[in-house]
Amino acid sequence: MPEDTDREQSEAAVAANRELFARFRSRLDYEQVYDVGAPEEGEIPRVLYHYTTVAGLSGIISSKSFWASSVRYMNDASETTYAEALIHRVVSKKLAASAYPWILERIPIREGFANPYEFGLSPFIVCFCEDPDLLSQWRAYGVGTAGVSIGIDIRTLDPYRGWPANSVLAKVCYDSEQQVRRVEDRVERWLGRLQSLISDGMNEKHENIFWHAASTSLREALADLFLTFKDPAFREENEWRLIKLIDLREELRLAAEKRSDEQIRAAHDAARVTLPDWPEPPRIDRPQSYAEGLDIRFRPSAMGLIPYVEIPLVCHTGNFSGRLPLVEVVHGPSSHREISFESLRLFLEVHGYGAFTEVRDSMIPLRR
Template sequence: MQEIETLTRVLYADTPQSTLYHYTTFSGLLGIVQSRTLWASDIRYMNDSAELRHTADLIAAEVRERIEDGRANSSLLSQFADWVAHWITSGHMLFGASFRSHGNLLSQWRGYSLPGKGVSLGFCPEYILRCAARQGFMIGKCIYEPARQQNLIGQVVDAVERLGGTREDESLSAVERSALYRESFAAVETDLLRIAAILKHPSFREEKEWRIVSPVLTRSGEIPIRFREGHDMLVPYIEFDLAGEGGAPVMDHLYLGPTENMNISMNSLQMFLEQSGIVPKRGIDYCRIPFRQR
C-alpha cells in the first residue's frame, strides 16, 4: 500500500553519521570474528517479544480511542487490533540486529555482556551500510518519543481505515466483510513489521539504537534460519555477513568492558584481533568503568 510504503521509506531514510557499536561477550566476539557474521534475531523474540508488543499496545490504544469517540468503523478497527495481537506470534518474519551510538554505557555493559567478559565493537557506519545493501537489509534509527510514535501509529490506522473503507459493500455478509478486512491487513503487514522494528519503549531512549532489519520473510525456506539458545526458548536467527574485502570484519574502534584484569585482558584481546587480521582504525580503549562482581 503506497501510503505506508512511503512512510516506511521516510523512516529508513535517516543514516548514521558516527561509529556504530555492538555490545557482546567474549564468546560473541569469537563467534563474530571467526564466522565473519553477526546474528540477526527474529524481532518477535527480542526481549521476549516485548518489541512487537509495544507496537501492538500502541495500536490497541489508538483503536480504542477512535471507537470511543464514535468516529471510526468499529468493526474494521476491532478486527485490526485483534489481527495485530495474533500477528505478533504467527505473522511474517523479520530479523534484526542492534547497534548503539554510544559504545561505553554502563546499562549496556550490564545488559549485553557478562561480568568481566564484555566488548563493544565499533563499526564505521558506511561499512555497515554497504554490508546491509549487499544483503537487502535496511538500517533504521529507533524511535522513542511517545508523541512521534503515536503520530506514526495514527497514520497507519488512518491508512487501514481508508483501505478497508474502499472495500465496503452493504450487500456483503459479516463473514465476507471480515475476509475483505483481512486482505487489507495483509496489505500493510510488511511495512507495519518494518515500522514496529524501530519503535521502542521510551524507557530505553538512552540506548540511541540503530537497527539493521532483513527483508520480510513470508516462509521459512527463503533464507537459512538457524537457532540459538535464549533465556527460556530457542531464538531463530539468520546470519548478517560482515566480511570485508580481506575477509575479516572491518572494525573502527573497540571498547573493552569492565574487568578486574584490565592489562592482561587488553593484551589478549589485541593479540586475538591481530591474529585475525583486524586492526581497528581508532584502536582499543578500556571503558574505565569500575568493575563490580554481580
C-alpha cells in the same frame, strides 16, 4: 469436471487477492515501509556499536557476520508487549473515530495485530547502540566477563553487494507522543486508500476477499512500528536495529526439498555402482521459492534454544575489503583488565584488524 472448476475458482480468488493487495499498497505515501534496503548516508551515526561477549566477538570475526536472533527471544519481554499495547490502543481509537467505525466489525483489532509473526514473516534482529561505553549494556553482558562493544561503519558497505537481502536498519523510537503520531499517520493514509477503493466499487466486486486484503495491508503498514517502538524507560540505549525479515515456512520447505534431492541423488549414485545403466532420476518440478536458502541455527540460553541466522556485513573495497568495517572495539570492565585488554588487542591484530581499528578501554570502573 468439478475438480477443475474448484481449482479455477481457487486460482481466480488468489489472483483477485493479489490484485487487491497491490492496489492497497500502490500510490501510498507510506510506500517506503515496504522498501527494504540499506540506509542512506547521513541518516545514521558514523559508528554504531554492538555489545557482546569475547566469545561473541570471536564468532563475529570468524564468520564476518552478526548473529540476528528471533525477536521472540529478546532479553526483555516488554520490548514487544509495549508496542503491541500501544498500537492496539491507537488503531482501535483511530478507526472508531473515523467516518467508517463499522470497519472494526470487519477487521477486529487486537493486541499483536501488527506483529509480523501473525502474517508469515519472522523478524530476526541485531541490536546496535549509539553509545560505545554504556553501563547498562556492560551489566547486561556480565561485569567480569570482559565484554566488548564492536563499532562498525555501516555506511562503508556497498548497498548492492555488501548489504544483506531483505534487511533494513531502523532507529528505535522511545518518545510516546511521537509513537502515537506515527501510528495515527499510517492509519490515516490507509483509510484514505480504503475510501478510494470503496468508491471504485472494489469491495463489491471482490466481496469475499476485499477485507482480507485490507486487513493484511494495514498490518504490514504497521509492522515496522511494532519492531521499533520501545518503552521510554530504555531511552538511554539509543538503539538501532538491523532487522531481517524471513519467511520461515519457505526456508524450511526449501531445506526439505534440498534434503530430498540429495537423498535421491545418493540413492541413484549407489545404484549406478552395481547397475551402470541405471536411469537418471526423473526431474521434479518444484514450485517457485522466494527463500534465500538460509541456515537457521540455534544457540542455548536460559530460555532454551534461540533461533538465529548469520548476517554478513562485508566490505568489498577500502581499508576493510573482504572484512567487517570494524573501526573501533571498546574493552568492557573486567576483573583482569590489563591482561584481557592486551589479549583482545592481539586477537584483533592476528585477524587483520590493526592499523584501521581503534582498540580502547572502557572509562567505566569495575565495581568490586
